[in-house]
Amino acid sequence: MGAAEYVQAAVTPLVALLGNPNCGKTALFNRLTGSRQKVANYAGVTIERKEGAFTSPAGQHFRVLDLPGAYSLSAHTPDEAITRDVVAGLRAGEAPPNAVVCVVNATNLRLNLRLVLEIQRLGLPMILALNMVDVAKKRGIVIDTVRMAQELGMPVVETIAVQAGGEKELLRVLDQMPFGDVTTPFPLSVIDAVSVEETQREVRRILDVCTSHESDTGNLTEQIDHVVLHPVAGPLILAAIMFLIFQAVFSWAAAPMEMIKSGVEAVGAWIGTGLSDGPLRSLLVEGIMGGVGSVLVFLPQILILFFFILVLEDCGYLPRAAFLLDRLMGRVGLSGRAFIPLLSSFACAIPGVMAARTIQNPRDRLITIMIAPLMTCSARLPVYALIIAAFIPDREVGIFNLQGLVLFILYAAGILSAMAVAWVFQRFMGSHGQQPLMLELPSYHWPHLRNLALGLWERARIFMTRVGTTILVLMILVWFLSSFPGAPEGATQPPIYYSVAGMIGRGLSVIFEPIGFGWQICIALVPGMAAREVAVGALGTVYALSASGSDVAQSLTPLIAKSWSIATALSLLAWYVFAPQCLSTLSVVKRETGSMRYPLIMAAYMFALAYVASFITYRVALATLGG
DSSP states (O other), rough: OOOHHHHHHHHHHHEEEOOOOTHHHHHHHHHHHOEEEEEEOOOSSEEEEEEEEEEESSSSSEEEEEOOOOOOOOOOOOHHHHHHHHHOSSTTTOOOEEEEEEEEEETTTHHHHHHHHHHHHOOOOOOEEEEEHHHHHTTEEEEOOOHHHHHSSSOOOEEEETTTTTTHHHHHHHHOOOOSSSSOOOTHHHHHSHHHHHHHHHHHHHHHHEETTTTTOOOHHHHHHHHHOOHHHHHHHHHHHHHHEEEEEEEEEHHHHHHHHHHHHHHHHHHHHHSEEEESHHHIIIIIHHHHOOOOOHHHHHHHHHHHHHHHHHHOHHHHHHHHHHHHHTOOOOOOGHHHHHHTTTTTTHHHHGOOOOOOOSSHHHHHHHGGSOOOOOHHHHHHHHHHHHHHHOOEEEEHHHHHHHHHHOOOOOOOOHHHHHHHHHHHHHOOOOOOOOOOOOOOOOHHHHHHHHHHHHHHHHHHHIIIIIIIIHHHHHHHHHHHHSOOOOOOOOOGGSSSSHOOOOOOHHGGGGGGHHHOHHHHHHEEEETTHHHHHHHHHHHHHHGGGGGGGGHHHHHHHHHHHHHHHHHHHHHHHHOOOOOOOHHHHHHHSSSSHHHHHHHHHHHHHHHHHHHHHHHHHHHOOOO
16 A cells, blocks of 8 residues: 555545444445445454445545444454454554444344444444335334434434435435544443443333334234244245255256357367367367366356355345254254354355354354365365266156256255264264354345346356366366376377376375276366366366267266266265365365364365265165166
8 A cells, every 4th residue: 555545544534334234234335335345354364354435425535344243342253353343443453433334224223222322332423324214114113313313312314225325314414424533432341331231221212212113014024934934834945945946956057058068069179170189289179178168067057056045145034044943953062053154155165164253152163164064065066967967867756857856965965964073073072052042034025136146246257267267277287297298109098097197096096996986086086175176177188188089079978977887976976075175165264263273173084074985885886786
């Protein structure tokens, strides 16, 4: 940062947005800043720091900080500790804000106002933003903002963060605030000087004089929850939703996958016919098109999976799923709060591990981190889809697609194994008994199409970036190691057999032969440690270089269907249910736990589980299905 930027930062008021989770705080941040955001981590931790900038209608420049969601400044989680320290001016390298905008859910003030009263005791300039007032008005909830401003001693404005122009009243009040020297917050001890009970009594008093629920007609959320949270119907609905997702991953993706596969094969054939035999043709056709193309074809399935996750998250169902699973997870020593990090791990274990910081109990947090990689992340999906397409018939079993059914079983195996491992960990680490789950259930609403489109675009961008960077580089490396030094005269095997990669694969096959993995599979396992989906690209490169003549142009699925036994295919599926984590996940686990001990334990127990599961699967398949 240059000198001019330091001066500008010093004179531009810093406004902190603070509020409970699910109050619409981040939506308001996005509404204010648009694309003018900088995302980094707070120093020394992996908690995201989001700062943006905006200019008010009066021409005043502001910096705005989106603080992590908190229910109280009496911090119980790492996120709440960051919020407390930043607001109180205790965070090294972070100046206290010039003003705090407390964002509250207008339909749930009884819960939200406790945090407002706690921050008020710090003596900072404040504005109360009543968000979702449109929803409150539809329900018939009347809020006297003038009286509330008098009771609280601060400006109170109405906002609708998801609506264009919903921030205008907040901007008007910000323009009227006198920003001078930074106010030094009072010590945090002023918060503890007032009991929680006394704070809640004050919340009730303010609501009694400032709000009216006489016209409150109730809401559709409560009526839906009578069914969705029913002790019998609720779990059945959850199971049906999860089953639908895995059926759709195969059924809906078939057409776009076929289009991508045809396009990749056409490009590969065009390049092949335009170049004479040699290293360049081999690199482009077998190395890049054979490797990268084998991974790219699974983009539709990944987007369909994320479509459902984003819809469930945006409509408000995910916290209810956590509530439904609380009793089940309590039996293995976890709380339902672990459900959100574990569900995030279906996308990628890294955000799942990082999301575990919202769990208050340190032991529960550590166990959740240790089992998060057992959830079937999206990087496993290309491996599963490849093997299922090659060996599982595409036919209907009753009303279900058999391939989708197998995929559901693989995901279920990951979930059940995670619960079993959690039970083992809590036996070794000691049980503290099941703790009650306190969770805010947001109102149901239709998913916002803009949020869905942005979310899917972000996932597609991340996937394509990985294909164009990490996977491409690794495929070129695999091609190079698989092509040199070449076959000697009189060789009876394909040239790759005598290459550096072939020697590595043959060396590893001594370890993996008991579970049915040949040297080609062993080659793919090594780059798969960088990113799991790379294993598919590596297999594409290896088998393209192992093939000859017209076979090179074939897609990977029929190649492995001819090369592997059903026992080997099932063994590899079992391996990837438990496969040791990619290196980036292990590094995040080290940062989150502050020790190398836990990533090493994670890698060791997952390798052991993967090997034992594959060994049993391979031997049983050989005995029952034959080679």
